[in-house]
Amino acid sequence: MARVGGRRYAMAQPPRRQDEQQAWTAYKPAAIAPGSAWRQERPALTAGEIGLRIAAVEERTWSPDPKGAALLAVAIIPARYGSTRFPGKPLAAETGKPLIQHVYENVARAHRLSRVIVATDDERIAAAVRGFGGEVAMTRGDHATGTDRVAEAAAGLTADLIVNVQGDEPEMEPEAIDALVEMMASRPEAVMGSLACRFTRAEDLSNPACVKVVLDAAGDALYFSRSLIPYPRDAGGQVSDPGQWLLHLGIYAYRPAFLAELTRTPPTDLERIEQLEQLRVLYMGRRIAIAVVDRSSTGIDTPEQYAAFVARCRQQTTNKGIPYHDL
Secondary structure: OEEEOEEEEHHHOOOOOOOOOOHHHHOOOEEEEEEEEOOOOOOOOOOOOOOEEEEEEEOOOOOOOOOOOOOOOOEEEEEEOOOOOOOOOOOOOOOOHHHHHHHHEEEEEEEOOEEEEEEOOOOOHHHHHHHHHOEEEEOOOOOOOOOHHHHHHHHOOOEEEEEEEEOOOOOOOOOHHHHHHHHHHHHOOOOOOOOOEEOHHHHHHOOOOEEEEEOOOEEEEEEEEEEOOOOOOOOEEEOOOHHOOEEEEEEEEEOHHHHHHHHHHHHHHHHHHHOOOOOHHOOOOOOOOEEEEEOOOOOOHHHHHHHHHHHHHHHHHHHHHHHHOOO
């Protein structure tokens, strides 16, 4: 279940009857309107895979406009070989697949994306992506951030929306990506969007690696911080219900023109102090729309975190009875 723009979203099963499936696949809605429900079919990635769908939980349903054009959303995954804490991370392959393949295939399961591209300056990563049939965009090697790399890869694309998925996020839920795209489709005035979820552990609120975000009444970000915001003054800084705080998830959606504008804008003092690039957007006086989803994903920054990911993959094989390199 996700909450987007004040509406709750839930998983919906694909149409069961052939006539229903034909009716839904005949149209691709441009946006979700209030009181609407959206479902879309696309071929499964593997035989027998059942795609999850996101539908607005409303009393009324929406009949799609046959003249409407779908929002063309392209995911770009920035990936670099060099890493201070984990050199060569995208090519780590203890599961039988390189990490970048796990990320790519997981992102490709999102139903609201028309294309997935890995942006890199490293031929080793590019060769690995081509090896599993993925698409690569070669970029310059002097980019300061992943956003800059995404912007270069996006410059020549025809797209309504660019989704930046971190190259070390192999467990970002496809339905969460769909929720982000759906929110941007339903809010055409929003130049940028991202995701958040509620904290589940109080101890994580004191961890500066867990970025907090506070929202206004419209669901837009007021501020992001590594500190505890809002600060519970009357409780002396103690948190009894961590679910009252929001954890920011590192995935972004941009209108292409704004992405170009953002990367032309120099870093700001707030961004440098917190080391949070999204603060540049707020400093520019622009807004970031936030969709609140149920769960966070676990990024991989260190070899220890990668080892934990490998262990989770192996546990899934025990539960599902399939080779973990096929997950």
